[in-house]
Amino acid sequence: MSTSRRIAFIDDDKDLGELVACALGEQGFQVDVYHDAFHALENLQHGWPDLILCDIMMPQMDGFEFVEIFRRRFQAAAHTPVVLVSARENASEALKSKVVGADDFISKPINFKVLAATVLSRIAQCSRISQGAMISRIFQSENSRTRETRDIYRDLCDAIDMSELKLYYQPKIDAAGVVCGAEALARWTKNDGSIVPPNVFIPIAEQFDLIIPLTDSLLHRFTQDFERWHRDGRQVDFEVSLNLSASHLSEDVFSASFESVPVHVARNLSFEVTESSLFKNLDRAIAVIKSAEDYGVKFYIDDFGQGYSSLAHLRDLPVTGVKVDKSFVDEWADDRTGRKLLSNIVSLGGIFDIDVVAEGVEHPEQRDVLIDMGCDELQGFLFSPPVPPNMFAKSFLC
Ligand code: C2E
Ligand code: CA
Ligand code: CA
DSSP states (O other): OOTTOEEEEEOSOHHHHHHHHHHHHHTTOEEEEESSHHHHHHHHTTOOOSEEEEESOOSSSOHHHHHHHHHHHOGGGTTSOEEEEESSOOHHHHHHHHHHTOSEEEESSOOHHHHHHHHHHHHHHTTHHHHHHHHHHHHTTOOHHHHHHHHHHHHHHHHHHTTOOEEEEEEEEETTSOEEEEEEEEEEEOTTSOEEOHHHHHHHHHHTTOHHHHHHHHHHHHHHHHHHHHHTTOOOOSEEEEEEOGGGOSHHHHHHHHTTSOHHHHTTEEEEEEHHHHTTSHHHHHHHHHHHHTTTOEEEEEEETSSOOOHHHHHHSOOSEEEEOHHHHHHTTTOHHHHHHHHHHHHHHHHHTOEEEEOOOOSHHHHHHHHHHTOSEEOSTTTOOOBOHHHHHHHHOO
16 A cells, blocks of 8 residues: 555544544555544645545534545546545445535544555545545646646546447558558447547556556457457458557557467467657666567557657667658658658668558558568558447458
8 A cells, every 4th residue: 555645534533533644644545634524624625535434523614524625626526535534334324425525424423444454445446536636636727738738637547447449440552552550449339429529538648657458458349359350250360460569569558468368369460669769778678579579569669750769779679660651652752762761661661671651541542652662561442441349350451
């Protein structure tokens, strides 16, 4: 348990405050004790804890009133659990606790084992509670744009828990025009039917430590899609690549995620990692890619050419290929320099003996030029947009 978890305990009984601070202190919590709800509310303005324990029967302002005011005034702390403590154990007190916005209810005399279990389970059950509180603190005085980010974060937590994220699949085509692979791309449609694009929710997931559970849920989703295709008698005789963020470029994280994928599914999986993620910690990234090699899993550098990879690094990185950033694919038509640049990037594949995939191919002229230049694989709207798994199976799997 992290010692940084903070709990506010509000009770007019001073002796009890000391006992609770001591009991929860032993569990690694830092306990701020308040003897009246006014004082607590005043202090909570400066930042709120990870959990609040509040007595119901207090003079001046009782626990119910405190919760109502806390919930109304500190809407950004909606994820902070409040546990009410009552001297009377009866159903109507418990019900009223829920109605005013408390999350749990324990009775007096406090059994410290029950107290510790309630606090620990509330925090462990929803490990994001404290993260939500932290984020709430960050968002507290922010503008509507950050409020929007916070709302997306909260909905995204639920979407991950409920396995609502889906994958769409976009085929990769070889120089002969045959489907030779696919990229799996995350898709999220909210309950109200609105679509949140990945370049909005992925950065939020990365920023607020949701990217690992998000990617794990996509790995699970891929396993389900793959097994359904298999049950339907469809053959997947190529790799499907999934995008990985920088957080996965640590051996522990990568192997924990990857080991959850069944072996027969993992055989068809590869990963795309952007140059910028790789260069956040190159040595660690190399270690992960090498360890993945043992499982026969391939890595590609995504958005290649954006300026991070020096040629020396490219030589050291045990990657199977690079995906040329769409901006270079677009530039070929603009001028001779753009075309030369593209041609040089593609020729790096030959020098380092790695595959070159061009993405964002939209026009037949681009396709022809890229094939002439020696590109191994192409991907883009010219061939197909990313499509749902059933449509992908119908159109591209035998
Ligand atoms: P990316 O990995 O570079 O993915 C390619 C993006 O280009 C996809 O956008 C794809 O739909 C789009 N695209 C494909 N062909 C064309 C084309 O011909 N023209 C144009 N204009 N666009 C094309 P999408 O699906 O919106 O994804 C955007 C980015 O979000 C991805 O860029 C990737 O960085 C990130 N992303 C998507 N899914 C995941 C995921 O599961 N995990 C992580 N970590 N990132 C993801
Ligand atoms: Ca990609
Ligand atoms: Ca890309």
